[in-house]
Amino acid sequence: SDSSVKIERVIFNYAKASMYTYQRKDGQREDCAGLVDSMYKKCAEYIPDAKVIKAHTGQIFSFGECKVEVLFTVEDFLPAECFDYVNGTSIVIRVTIDGQSAMLLADTTHTSGRILENSFGDFLKADMVQFAHHGMWASYSQLYRYINAPVLLWPSNLHSAKHWFNDSVVQTAVGIAEDVYLSGNTDDTVIEFPYKLKHNKNDFLKQINS
Numbered sequence: 001s002d003s004s005v006k007i008e009r010v011i012f013n014y015a016k017a018s019m020y021t022y023q024r025k026d027g028q029r030e031d032c033a034g035l036v037d038s039m040y041k042k043c044a045e046y047i048p049d050a051k052v053i054k055a056h057t058g059q060i061f062s063f064g065e066c067k068v069e070v071l072f073t074v075e076d077f078l079p080a081e082c083f084d085y086v087n088g089t090s091i092v093i094r095v096t097i098d099g100q101s102a103m104l105l106a107d108t109t110h111t112s113g114r115i116l117e118n119s120f121g122d123f124l125k126a127d128m129v130q131f132a133h134h135g136m137w138a139s140y141s142q143l144y145r146y147i148n149a150p151v152l153l154w155p156s157n158l159h160s161a162k163h164w165f166n167d168s169v170v171q172t173a174v175g176i177a178e179d180v181y182l183s184g185n186t187d188d189t190v191i192e193f194p195y196k197l198k199h200n201k202n203d204f205l206k207q208i209n210s
Contacts, residue, residue: 007047007050008049008050008051009050009051009052009053010043010047010050010051010052010053011053011054011055011061012039012052012054012055012091013054013055013056013073013074013075013091014036014039014074014089015036015074015089017033017034017036017037018033019033020032020033020035020036020086021033024084024085025084025085030085030086032086040052055070055073055091056070056073056075057070057071057072057073057075057076057119058070065097065098066095066096066097067095067096067097068093068094068095068096069093069094069095069096070091070092070093071092071093071094071116071119071120071124072090072091072092072108072112072115072116072119073089073091074088074089076112076115076119077111077112077115084109084110084111085109085111087106087107087108087109087133088107088108088109088111088112089112090105090106090107090108090112091106092104092105092106092108092112092116094124094126097193098193098194099194100127100128100193100194100195101125101126101127101128102126102127102128102129102130102151102153103124103126103128103129103130103147103149104130105129105130105131105132105133105138105139105143106130106132107132107133108132108133108138108139108143109132109133109137109139110137110139110140112139113132113139113140113143114139114140114143116143117140117142117143117146120146121146122146124143124146124147125146125147125148126147126148126149127149127150127151127195128149128150128151128152128153128191128195129144129147129149129151129152129153129173130153130155131152131153131154131155131156131170131173134154134155134156134160135154135155135156135160135161135164135167135170136156136160136164138167138169138170138173139169140169141168141169141172141173144169144172144173144176145172145176148176149176149177150176150177150178150179150197151177151178151179151180151181151191151195151197152173152174152176152177152179152180152181153181153183154180154181154182154183155183155184156182156183156184157182157184158182158184158207158208160184161182161208162208165208174201174204177201178197178199178201179197179198179199179200179201180200180201180204182204182207
């Protein structure tokens with residue numbers, strides 16, 4: 001059988017490439033303009049027939065029974081201020097399947113996270129949340145209180161999770177959660193919808209304390 005995948009649409013939102021060469025608030029200079037240019041070039045080279053869609057906050061995309069809400073793009077910084085780190089340009093989406101939702105924060109920073117909080121508040125509620133920026137400097141605790149997710153998806157390994165575990169934001173998110181999945185320390189895990197809580201947090205805490 002044909003195992004190829006046809007990509008019909010690519011959805012993203014970048015600021016102008018020139019804006020990705022900047023001086024961070026901590027004084028370090030970053031040049032990420034090439035990454036933005038590369039995305040457009042690779043799309044044109046490898047998937048020339050795919051439709052490129054620029055996402056905007058408030059848009060909703062439907063893929064069969066899956067609903068994808070766009071809750072943050074880089075445009076939410078402008079024109080009041082430019083982003084502080086390239087991570088803050090990450091699109092934030094909430095995916096809903098079978099009545100259950102997963103908040104995917106990507107590399108949300110403190111600044112973009114605060115914009116999310118101020119814009120949506122309790123509307124951010126979700127059944128699952130992906131830890132921002134691998135659990136490192138993962139925005140503010142209030143963001144996770146608003147999301148109030150019983151399932152925490154932590155894209156990191158055990159070594160890094162142990163290092164960051166006592167961070168106040170991590171403590172808040174883990175405290176809210178009933179299930180925690182640490183992606184870098186387990187075999188592939190398939191989360192099926194509708195999802196039933198496994199109440200596995202104690203197993204996770206045993207790993208952290210080992």
